Amino acid sequence: MADKRLRILVAKPGLDGHDRGAKIIARALRDGGFEVIYTGLHQTPEMIAEAAVQEDADAVGLSVLSGAHMTLFPEVMRLLKERGAADVAVFGGGIIPDDDVVKLKGMGVRQIFTPGASTEDIIKWVRENVAPRQ
Amino acid sequence: MDSKKNWFDSTYQKAAERPIRFSTVSDMELEPLYTPADLSGTYDEALGNPGEYPYTRGIYGSMYRGRLWTMRQFAGFGLAEDTNARFHFLLGQGQDGLSTAFDMPTLMGYDADHERALGEVGREGVSVSTVYDMATLFDRIPLDRVSTSMTVNCSASVLLAMYLIVAERNGIPWERVGGTIQNDMLKEYIAQKEWICPPRPALRIVTDMIEFCARKVPRWHAVSISGYHIREAGSTAVQELAFTIADGICYVEDAVKRGLGVDDFAPRLSFFWNLHNDFLEEVAKLRAARRMWARIMKDRFGAKDPKSMMLRTHAQTAGASLTAQQPINNVVRVGIQALAGVLGGVQSLHTNSMDETLALPTEQAVMVALRTQQIIAEETGVTNTIDPFGGSYAVEALTDRMEREAMEYIRRIDEMGGMIKAIETGYPQREIAEAAFHFQRQLEKGIKTVVGVNKYSIPEEIPIPTLKIDAAIEEKQIQRVRKVKRERNSVAVKEALARIAEACRSGENLMEPICEAVRRDATVGEVSDIFRAEFGVYRDPGWL
Numbered sequence: 131m132a133d134k135r136l137r138i139l140v141a142k143p144g145l146d147g148h149d150r151g152a153k154i155i156a157r158a159l160r161d162g163g164f165e166v167i168y169t170g171l172h173q174t175p176e177m178i179a180e181a182a183v184q185e186d187a188d189a190v191g192l193s194v195l196s197g198a199h200m201t202l203f204p205e206v207m208r209l210l211k212e213r214g215a216a217d218v219a220v221f222g223g224g225i226i227p228d229d230d231v232v233k234l235k236g237m238g239v240r241q242i243f244t245p246g247a248s249t250e251d252i253i254k255w256v257r258e259n260v261a262p263r264q
Numbered sequence: 265m266d267s268k269k270n271w272f273d274s275t276y277q278k279a280a281e282r283p284i285r286f287s288t289v290s291d292m293e294l295e296p297l298y299t300p301a302d303l304s305g306t307y308d309e310a311l312g313n314p315g316e317y318p319y320t321r322g323i324y325g326s327m328y329r330g331r332l333w334t335m336r337q338f339a340g341f342g343l344a345e346d347t348n349a350r351f352h353f354l355l356g357q358g359q360d361g362l363s364t365a366f367d368m369p370t371l372m373g374y375d376a377d378h379e380r381a382l383g384e385v386g387r388e389g390v391s392v393s394t395v396y397d398m399a400t401l402f403d404r405i406p407l408d409r410v411s412t413s414m415t416v417n418c419s420a421s422v423l424l425a426m427y428l429i430v431a432e433r434n435g436i437p438w439e440r441v442g443g444t445i446q447n448d449m450l451k452e453y454i455a456q457k458e459w460i461c462p463p464r465p466a467l468r469i470v471t472d473m474i475e476f477c478a479r480k481v482p483r484w485h486a487v488s489i490s491g492y493h494i495r496e497a498g499s500t501a502v503q504e505l506a507f508t509i510a511d512g513i514c515y516v517e518d519a520v521k522r523g524l525g526v527d528d529f530a531p532r533l534s535f536f537w538n539l540h541n542d543f544l545e546e547v548a549k550l551r552a553a554r555r556m557w558a559r560i561m562k563d564r565f566g567a568k569d570p571k572s573m574m575l576r577t578h579a580q581t582a583g584a585s586l587t588a589q590q591p592i593n594n595v596v597r598v599g600i601q602a603l604a605g606v607l608g609g610v611q612s613l614h615t616n617s618m619d620e621t622l623a624l625p626t627e628q629a630v631m632v633a634l635r636t637q638q639i640i641a642e643e644t645g646v647t648n649t650i651d652p653f654g655g656s657y658a659v660e661a662l663t664d665r666m667e668r669e670a671m672e673y674i675r676r677i678d679e680m681g682g683m684i685k686a687i688e689t690g691y692p693q694r695e696i697a698e699a700a701f702h703f704q705r706q707l708e709k710g711i712k713t714v715v716g717v718n719k720y721s722i723p724e725e726i727p728i729p730t731l732k733i734d735a736a737i738e739e740k741q742i743q744r745v746r747k748v749k750r751e752r753n754s755v756a757v758k759e760a761l762a763r764i765a766e767a768c769r770s771g772e773n774l775m776e777p778i779c780e781a782v783r784r785d786a787t788v789g790e791v792s793d794i795f796r797a798e799f800g801v802y803r804d805p806g807w808l
Contacts, residue, residue, distance in 0.1 A: 144368070145368035145371070146368055150496070150497050154701055157808055172804060196384055198383035201382055225621065245587070249708060250708060
């Protein structure tokens with residue numbers, strides 16, 4: 131295990147302004163010992179994929195509460211791949227129905243956290259499932 | 265005077281006390297007992313009778329004995345005709361006012377055919393890009409008799425113009441149109457975070473609307489000063505109270521600076537509070553808010569008309585308090601929160617549906633939510649007497665304390681140079697994020713309980729049906745908008761948009777030019793693009 135701290139981009143794609151969750155997660159991950167970059171609101175998938183590459187992120191956490199997750203998540207995945215960053219671990223959270231969770235995981239989204247998930251669960255998941263990119 | 269201390273030393277300390285933190289959901293620690301020693305001020309100074317200054321006990325003389333609150337369920341999804349059908353359903357179930365939820369693109373000033381609208385059209389509200397969508401939305405609804413609330417902010421000027429043009433085309437003069445548009449941009453930067461341009465031009469547009477409505481649409485509430493979203497973003501009750509009242513102060517100051525007489529517009533200002541789980545704290549918050557506003561309007565702004573001093577308010581139960589786990593429990597939470605609103609003396613109320621942490625509500629869930637209000641109104645008897653909590657030692661002490669603590673925040677904001685300056689430095693934003701994080705930590709440490717989430721959880725969730733939005737509606741709406749853009753007189757639209765740009769620069773009130781542009785079929789996105797070009801675009805500073 132490299133001693134380099136994992137770099138995590140916490141991103142808010144789409145138009146919704148619900149940033150309570152994203153900010154809590156970003157702060158908890160930072161307190162949990164990770165390097166955290168928070169994009170702020172209203173990011174396009176392009177902006178997020180670009181930031182992930184520029185910031186050399188090992189993982190990208192997406193937060194969507196507008197119901198547009200089935201459009202936004204796959205687009206971020208596609209654009210990461212296009213930039214040669216398909217190995218960045220993408221995870222997410224928000225109001226995401228169970229059926230969609232299954233579909234998103236099928237597309238390669240590593241994990242989806244839904245309302246009620248604790249920050250400790252998320253930190254633990256990152257520790258166990260995200261590796262530094264080569 | 266010392267009897268409370270004597271009681272505490274001799275009796276309470278010998279009794280059992282559970283080893284927990286006795287604090288409100290906002291983590292305000294409470295004393296075990298409040299007594300007459302905790303009351304301050306005379307009855308007339310601190311409370312007054314209902315309908316009398318400082319309105320602590322209610323703004324109307326007979327309160328719910330005269331008229332119940334307006335039951336107003338917030339609704340909107342899909343295409344305009346889908347939401348129109350929900351409106352007719354709600355009116356048919358005994359609801360007496362409408363409240364419109366728009367989708368994210370409409371709320372952010374993008375037409376359905378904009379690339380940023382992709383995947384969001386009709387998802388969490390109704391899509392309205394053109395005046396024809398607005399006409400469909402209110403089809404067969406008498407706009408001179410049903411009052412309508414529209415929850416929209418940075419694009420509010422365009423949506424209000426569309427509503428007025430629809431009324432005009434139905435032969436209803438603007439003077440007879442009544443309703444509310446949220447249009448509270450300050451709380452957007454603080455909490456809800458839907459914006460187009462930076463705070464200063466945004467405030468100018470709000471003030472234009474206050475001025476325009478005062479002159480042309482006298483039954484319209486041009487701004488609904490909202491604590492709701494501040495609380496949803498994670499603030500404490502005191503922060504909700506303080507930042508909301510501070511926002512109100514900022515709007516009044518700006519309108520007065522414009523040259524309006526305070527009593528010419530303040531009687532049409534209204535408020536919108538959150539109703540969270542902590543029952544006594546919420547009742548106290550609403551009572552404190554009324555007293556604070558009355559005192560501020562009288563003493564700070566020299567209002568003479570009692571209507572300028574009355575805090576009229578809508579309230580909504582707390583969306584953020586609901587749980588995806590064991591969702592039927594939410595019916596109970598909503599019932600208790602709504603009861604706090606009624607005991608706090610609100611004029612209008614929305615009760616959330618049990619399924620709203622999962623999706624937009626189904627018709628069945630909305631009906632239970634509406635029935636909750638009807639049960640409170642017609643079965644519980646709490647409407648028989650006015651302000652039944654008045655004189656409760658605990659509630660009065662809490663009311664005083666919340667006013668005191670909120671006024672301390674307002675003093676700090678005044679010192680910074682007012683709310684716009686405070687927002688520009690990120691002060692309220694950081695205070696709220698801090699409180700949200702604190703609550704989350706308390707939850708994870710088990711200091712605070714959410715039933716079904718960190719206590720009493722069960723492995724199997726009870727599945728409930730949820731509303732699905734058909735993905736095909738997006739394409740349908742895109743085609744509709746494109747058809748309008750194709751078929752209208754594009755020269756006339758261009759001229760009208762240029763007039764808006766000119767008014768942005770000259771400082772002329774924007775509302776008449778926007779109304780004219782809407783008459784010529786300009787869209788929400790096109791008018792918003794003028795704002796973007798003239799005033800610049802605001803970007804989230806991304807403070808953590």
